[in-house]
Amino acid sequence: MSSNLLSGAKILLNCLARENVECIFGYPGGVTLPLYDALYDHTIKHVLVRHEENAAFAAQGYARATGKVGVCCATSGPGATNLVTGLVDAMMDSIPIVALTGQVSTKLIGSDAFQEADTFGITRPATKHNFLVKNIADLPQVIHEAFYIAATGRPGPVLVDVTKDVFQAQAHYSPVTEIHLPGYKVYSEGHGGQIRRAAQMIWEAERPFVYAGGGVIAGNASRELVSLVEQIDAPAVCTLMGLGAIPAEHKNFISMPGMHGSYAANMGMTHTDLIIALGVRFDDRVTGRLAAFAPHAKVIHVDVDPAEISKNRAADLPIVGDVKRVLPKLSAELQSLAGEMKAKNAAARQAWWRQIRDWREEHPLTAERSETEIKPQHLMAEIDRLSGGRAIVASDVGQHQMWAAQLVRFNEPRLWINSGGLGSMGFGLPAAIGAQFARPDKLVFAVVGDGGFQMSIPELATIAYYGLPIKIVVMNNGYLGMVRQWQELFYNNRLSQVELSCFPDVEKLAGAYGFTGRTVDDVRELAKALEEAVGDAGPYLLNVKVSPFENVFPMVPAGGAINEMVLRPPQPVEA
């Protein structure tokens, strides 16, 4: 036997090493036995999670915190199906991950073998692309294609399903130096003529408004975005996925638009005459009722995915390209036109800024506080204070997510990690695990609700085992708060199945895993409790009992126009 014969499992790991993979989040099983045997003495680190869904979420946390491709791994059948939520989540938020799954041996496929599931078929709509490898000769090529597809263009999840016999087979391995995907088009440059016309439109606008999203984060184009915003001195909003693309403390940053966006952001969007949309998809949570959205605005839409252009809102000027490459060109065009055009609308633009400032002052986003109870907004303000705009905050889904998005500042990209498009409960804790592995230098908060936390409790073991100093902050209102909010407002306050009355004693719970847990319900102790959690060298579980009936405002009711916000809770009518 020749000495450079390698097993499929080893070839796979070599390919991962060539893709600079540092760690894999996974869970072993029957058909991945050969792979885990090869991992036993390989340099690639494997993080053992407690549920495959969390492997996918952790891989996402890693990818979201770094921009690198996150990797997760699961066995066939239930292992693979457990990954699906994490894959769809990554698909919705355009997060680059590669999922490796084992499949039953080629000769058993189709026989309803033990732990067989049609992973390839099941994950087709859950991924940007997927592969089934039944021949060891195809394996290296496929692995590199998977990483390339995941990371380029509009990023997304790619799944590679590998049969057990391929892991076990032996083959000569020669590193792949080239891949060829003739049908995979990556549009990055943007059309020069379109960019020039965009520059003209920007200088011609009286009330320009920058609407930046997750595409700016994915494209690592924060710096380019900030210089554009400063060059044209336009007010700018970041979507839920784009928070941190412009530093929260930047003078041009208004806040988040949309269903729970600020008054100024939504009024700005409604009254602008030019939306400069960068890496966004005009999601329904941002636009509200589409027909009433930004009725006076022309739209410049820059996106790397041509299918996003004019999908929801027709673009007056589409630019298909990578924001990181398009924005510097746009800046150059703006510069060359500035001499003749910049001064033209100066007065109108000053008036526009005055208007924006008025809106901001009229209804600012402020954290309410109470003397007697812990308002959830107060909790977020305290997290913000300790973060100083620099900590990673991995959030779950629901009311706490919206309050954190409104009230915690993010002065850098890739600090705010949340499930935006799919809204997967149980995301926050495992995503924090991935983020902490990616950024051991960073303070990482997992800000979760009492609902989502209970979906990911098993991962406390992962946190404890690896000694990850994650600060888990449970915003505990005893309810599935967001669902209850809708039941209160739109279902005659008939609170159906939203009460979470049984919650574990966190001191005992964290203690059982060997780290510190504490409950705080006295508002006077909140600040100190959080400081203590942050000061602790290890993991910390802080259960914060907040006022149970607080709701998130402003709020645009479903189907409403975004300028028809409900700004505060409906007041009881005087008799």
Add this chain to the structure above:
Amino acid sequence: MQQIISLLMENKPGALMRVTGLLSQRGYNIESLTVARTLDPTLSRMTITVDVEPIMRAQVIKQMNKLINVLQAIDVTDGPAVNRELVLVRVRTAQQNRTAVLKEAEIFQARVVDSTLEGFALEVTGDPERLDEFVDVMGSYGEIEITRSGIVSMSLDNKKLRLSPPVPRGAAIEEALELQGAD
């Protein structure tokens, strides 16, 4: 309305599933779909007829083009293109109508592919509207059964096929993009 899409794709496992899955996922109804190999056996040509709101036509094509295995998706609804369909018709007809049926078949340039005492099996190709007429006419002579192929389309446009070049691997992805972006 009806939209006709011509699709050139790599002959990879699951390719057909990706296309049909995409259509159902995005809420488009497939009216017909034909697929077969091209001169290059590694590629397939597919013609899909979907029922779609006119405003969504561009979106359907964009989504198709995003599929990794699709080399080119073009909208051939408004041509220039030749759209043809084949229909097989079995008509049961009384003895005295046989001559008339054959006469009608001739008008539609249909061929008799089987003849029995009960009637005929006929084959005809043409544009779909003409086939509808043929089916109606045959139906007037007696009980019929039909099988239609769905539309096959050939674009007469000289739309250039743009393929992505190979990408070096092992190099950083940024470098690879550098090469790809140089179009």
